[in-house]
Amino acid sequence: MATPKALILRAPGTNCDRETAFAFEAAGGAAERxxxxxxxxxxxxAEGFQILCLPGGFSYGDDIAAGRIVGSLIRHHLDEVLREFVDAGKLVLGICNGFQILLKSGILLPDAADGxxxxxxxxxxxxxFIDRWVHLKTNxxxxxxxxxxxKMYLPVAHAEGRFVARCSDTLKSLDQSGQLSLRYTDAAGGEAAYPDCPNGAQLGVAGACDATGRVFGLMPHPERYLEPTHHPRWTxxxxxxxxxxxxxxQNAVQYFA
Structure with missing residues (x-):
């Protein structure tokens, strides 16, 4: 099969697109910004790609709210295109600001019946703003x-990363469905309090996926720890x-291999 291609979507203020493109290429894929x-x-x-990635940064300066402007542009102009992308069995990844965009666009978690x-x-x-390394476990x-x-050890760098569900019933439903797929932990792998949970997220949520498992957003930056020398204590x-x-x-690329 042809090498899977990742579309790295950048906007004014995006600053992690080159590193993210490099990460997909290091994993065996092809990437285009x-x-x-x-x-x-x-x-x-979008039809020519198998993976869409929204990288980190401060799109449009995080004016109004982090990811709000790009999220609104997607809602009003690209919603149908991206939903067709997902329905075709393709993958979508949002990292930090990209996670914020995925939530505000409704692509990751569709709006409730009341809108x-x-x-x-x-x-x-x-x-x-919090900039540090965190321990994580999958759920x-x-x-x-x-x-x-x-489990993983990755850096975070954000001011708006506290995952909050609209109500306790929604939080419970997302948890039971397995969509709250990444959590902050302490160094021993236990429940995290500040600063191990850097933002106070409900249930320590660091990342979430849609009902298919093919759309995923996370606040930590996996593209910033690809090689041993990226670790803060590699020496x-x-x-x-x-x-x-x-x-x-690698998981994203191998999904299409």
């Missing part, structure tokens, strides 16, 4: 991107043979 305006003008471009989003990413409880086996991954021998984040991209 495409500006949002180009996709708005030629939405049929309200089932969950959002709110300001960190500390009310400040269930629904998510394609997390196949054969039990002390704490890094593995490869970075923990690489497996996420």
């Amino acid at each position: 495409v500006h949002l305006n180009r996709l708005l003008d030629q939405p049929q471009l 309200h989003a089932p969950a959002t990413l709110a300001w960190n409880e500390s009310q400040r 269930g086996d629904k998510c394609v991107f997390l196949k054969e991954i039990e 002390r021998g704490e890094a593995g043979e490869v970075g923990d984040g690489l497996k996420i991209f």
Whole structure:
């Protein structure tokens, strides 16, 4: 089969698109960075790709709210295109700002019957930007991107990453369905409090997927830990043979192999 191709969608303020493209290529795929305006003008471009990735950064300066502007543009101009993309069995990944966009566009978690989003990413409880490394564990086996991954150690860098469901019933439903697929933990793998859970997310949620497991968003940055030397203590021998984040991209590429 031809090498799976990833469309890395960038916008003004995106700053992790090159690293994310490199991650897909390191995983054996091909990647092309495409500006949002180009996709708005030629939405049929998406047909030539198997994976869509919304990388990290500060799209449109995070004006109004993080990911809000790109999310709105998708809702009003690309909603049908992206839903056809997902319905065709393809994959969508949102990292940090990309996760915020996926939630605000309704692509990851469809709006409730009353038109309200089932969950959002709110300001960190500390009310400040957090930049640190965190321990993570997977929850269930629904998510394609997390196949054969039990735990990871990755960096986070965000101000609006606190996962909040609209109500307790929605949170319970998402949890029971296995869609709250990535959680923060402490160093021992137990329940995380601040600073191990850097933002105060409900149930320590660090990432979530849709009902199919093929649309996934996470706040940590897997593209920032691909090689052993990316680990903050690699000189002390704490890094593995490869970075923990690489497996996420390998899973996406191998899904089509």
